[in-house]
Amino acid sequence: CGGLMKSPNGTFKSPGHPRNYDNNLDCVWTITVDPGERVFLSFFNFHLEVANDCKYDNVKVVNDSQGDSVVELGTWCGTNIPALFTSTNNTISVLFHSDRSDVFPGFLAKWSIENCGGLITTGQSGTIKSPGYPDNYATNLDCVWVINLHPRQRVHLSFVNFVLEDDSDCDYDNLKVQDGDGRGDSAVDLGTWCGSDAPPPLKSTNSTLTITFHSDYSEVFAGFFATWFTER
Incomplete structure (x- = not known):
């Protein structure tokens, strides 16, 4: 559940996708490419528990900055597919959380370096x-x-x-x-x-x-x- 990815392109998905994910998950995927390159990230087949403030199940994308600071790019739930992202540096992270109740099929995401x-x-x-x-x-x-x-x-x-x-x-x-x-x-x-x-x-x-x-x-x-x- 989660991991560190250093290849120039690839895919990752919520545990079990396209089947339902489990309860009580906290997964972090961090994508790091070569210095000077940027990450292009897109989501597919997005289906999480819906809530007005996404407080139950959610996906959060953060742009890792220099040092310990991060910039949150947004939090999503339900069936609204997250935006397309291009990182401002060579690292971006995706955080997935599920609570103790309802479960859904989750998501599939793809990343590549910017010239791909x-x-x-x-x-x-x-x-x-x-x-x-x-x-x-x-x-x-x-x-x-x-x-x-x-x-x-x-x-x-x-x-x-x-x-x-x-x-x-x-x-x-x-x-x-x-x-x-x-x-x-x-x-x-x-x-x-x-x-x-x-x-x-x-x-x-x-x-x-x-x-x-x-x-x-x-x-x-x-x-x-x-x-x-x-x-x-």
Whole structure:
């Protein structure tokens, strides 16, 4: 229950997830990456006991600062998925508490270093690329980019270069694009791609697109380079 994680990316979850967690838990996960890097943290499948002030079961995220001081980024419960976080330094911690009564399925969370995924909330255009591009990406990556802009804007996404491991079902290395926030149940899958057949130009129906890139433990390739822009 909890632990110290030092890898550049990974996942952690409440004990038992997707089954219900136990009562009377106090778990602390601390993610520390190399100095100079920052941590991108996102939550999925979030379901805790609900309370107006989250005094029963809750998740708290803190940004570890220099020395002994910490900055609390928020406390969550119920089914409201926590915000997307980017740490201000190389360490961030997640604290999970459950009380003596009701239990629920809990949560799944993913983290990566900042150049493997990120939250994009400003700008009219930009680029997204696999880590290391145009050199080969690494194994065992799970990167999530969320483009979340002004509510009246729509996001256009186009892939300039695209080379991943090929597989008929895209089970090994793959890229998935979702219309909406892919952390919740409301996002619509626009497709999953692998090999050298690049996704077609894509457009969101609202202000948010989610791009998820996964690589497995074996073969690696040059990856992808994509551009995005917005329109009203």
